[in-house]
Amino acid sequence: MGRQPCCDKVGLKRGPWTIEEDHKLMNFILNNGIHCWRMVPKLAGLLRCGKSCRLRWINYLRPDLKRGEFSEAEENQIIQLHARLGNRWSKIASHFPGRTDNEIKNHWNTRIKKRLKMLGLDPVTHKPMEQNEKVDVQKTETITTDFDSSKEEEERLGVTVTMSEKHTKNHAEFVETREKQNDKVDMAFDETTNDLLRSYELMLCRSLDDGGLLNTTTTTSTTSNSNYNPSFSLEDSLNPSCMGESSSSIQEDSIQRWVDSVNSMLSWDSFNQLDEGLFFSENVQ
DNA sequence: AATAAAGTCAACCGCCTCGTC
DNA sequence: GGACGAGGCGGTTGACTTTAT
Numbered sequence: 175m176g177r178q179p180c181c182d183k184v185g186l187k188r189g190p191w192t193i194e195e196d197h198k199l200m201n202f203i204l205n206n207g208i209h210c211w212r213m214v215p216k217l218a219g220l221l222r223c224g225k226s227c228r229l230r231w232i233n234y235l236r237p238d239l240k241r242g243e244f245s246e247a248e249e250n251q252i253i254q255l256h257a258r259l260g261n262r263w264s265k266i267a268s269h270f271p272g273r274t275d276n277e278i279k280n281h282w283n284t285r286i287k288k289r290l291k292m293l294g295l296d297p298v299t300h301k302p303m304e305q306n307e308k309v310d311v312q313k314t315e316t317i318t319t320d321f322d323s324s325k326e327e328e329e330r331l332g333v334t335v336t337m338s339e340k341h342t343k344n345h346a347e348f349v350e351t352r353e354k355q356n357d358k359v360d361m362a363f364d365e366t367t368n369d370l371l372r373s374y375e376l377m378l379c380r381s382l383d384d385g386g387l388l389n390t391t392t393t394t395s396t397t398s399n400s401n402y403n404p405s406f407s408l409e410d411s412l413n414p415s416c417m418g419e420s421s422s423s424i425q426e427d428s429i430q431r432w433v434d435s436v437n438s439m440l441s442w443d444s445f446n447q448l449d450e451g452l453f454f455s456e457n458v459q
Numbered sequence: 460a461a462t463a464a465a466g467t468c469a470a471c472c473g474c475c476t477c478g479t480c
Numbered sequence: 481g482g483a484c485g486a487g488g489c490g491g492t493t494g495a496c497t498t499t500a501t
Contacts, residue, residue, distance in 0.1 A: 190469070190495085212486070228487075229470070264489060279490075280468050 187221040191230055195220055199227055200235050233274045240272025244281055252278060252286060257300045 187195075202218035208231075211224035220227065244252070248270065255266045263275035263282075270278065287297040294303050 188471075210486080225487080226470080232488095233469070261490065275489075276469075283491095284467055 185221065186223055186226075188226075191234075195222070196230070196235060199230060203231065203235075233276045238272055239274065240270075244285075248273075249281075249286055249289070252282065253290070253300075256282065256286075 191199075198218050198220055199214070202214065206217070208214065211228045214220075214224055214227045215222045218227070222230075251269065252266060255269055259265050261279075263279040267273050267275040267278050282297075290297045290300075291303075295301065296303055
């Protein structure tokens with residue numbers, strides 16, 4: 175027999191989380207850690223499904239989150255990684271401690287895409303627009319052609335890739351998938367990527383010289399947390415040795431660091447309106 | 460000041476992968 | 481080996497905010 179479903183979605187709350195719900199979720203995780211997301215809402219007294227709790231924790235409540243604007247360096251790194259990895263946001267996010275895949279994805283869709291277009295680059299192919307237009311005219315000379323040109327190598331390596339796979343993933347992703355399957359490095363692709371990156375750097379430098387393309391980010395309503403220094407990881411907070419029953423100075427220290435992190439986070443959100451005593455009175459002596 | 464348009468981002472949806480039974 | 485669930489992921493939505501007219 176299989177397991178019980180994650181949630182039946184009947185009578186469950188949806189939409190934006192309230193401060194009280196956040197409080198309950200954080201309080202529960204502080205006390206118990208995370209063992210099974212399906213059980214979290216029940217045990218925490220929340221009318222949410224486990225998935226929703228997980229998402230809320232990962233994207234918003236985690237104490238090691240780095241909030242605030244992306245720096246230029248971060249944006250440039252995202253662009254470079256996207257050129258290599260495509261829309262694999264979680265992989266891209268893994269290069270940015272404290273950033274979530276959702277955050278990076280949103281930033282890409284709302285800011286970086288525009289920035290690339292302003293630079294005359296196609297956000298999908300990372301190639302100059304003009305080049306893409308030529309390609310469009312020829313109709314067949316697209317990324318698909320790049321895939322087709324790889325057929326021989328594909329056969330040589332004994333790999334088969336379905337047409338749907340080819341059309342739904344960009345060249346970079348396709349090549350990397352092939353690398354995974356064969357554990358071989360596509361040197362030609364690396365050279366192409368390097369060429370692209372060199373082009374980026376060149377165009378970005380020109381933009382800087384022109385003064386302004388890179389400074390087009392708008393202010394947002396999101397309050398930043400520039401003072402927050404994530405010194406305590408989620409792994410730490412969920413480590414059984416830290417959260418388990420065996421009490422020790424290490425555990426107390428870990429909890430204290432976690433609390434410090436949360437307190438730091440509270441300063442950047444509406445939580446600061448909460449009565450501090452309400453939040454951790456039962457958890458911290 | 461009022462309204463429309465554009466921008467932002469938290470949250471949801473549905474699919475996929477992996478582990479378990 | 482197939483069925484199933486949990487967790488993870490990327491695409492998309494829609495509420496809210498900001499900017500332009």
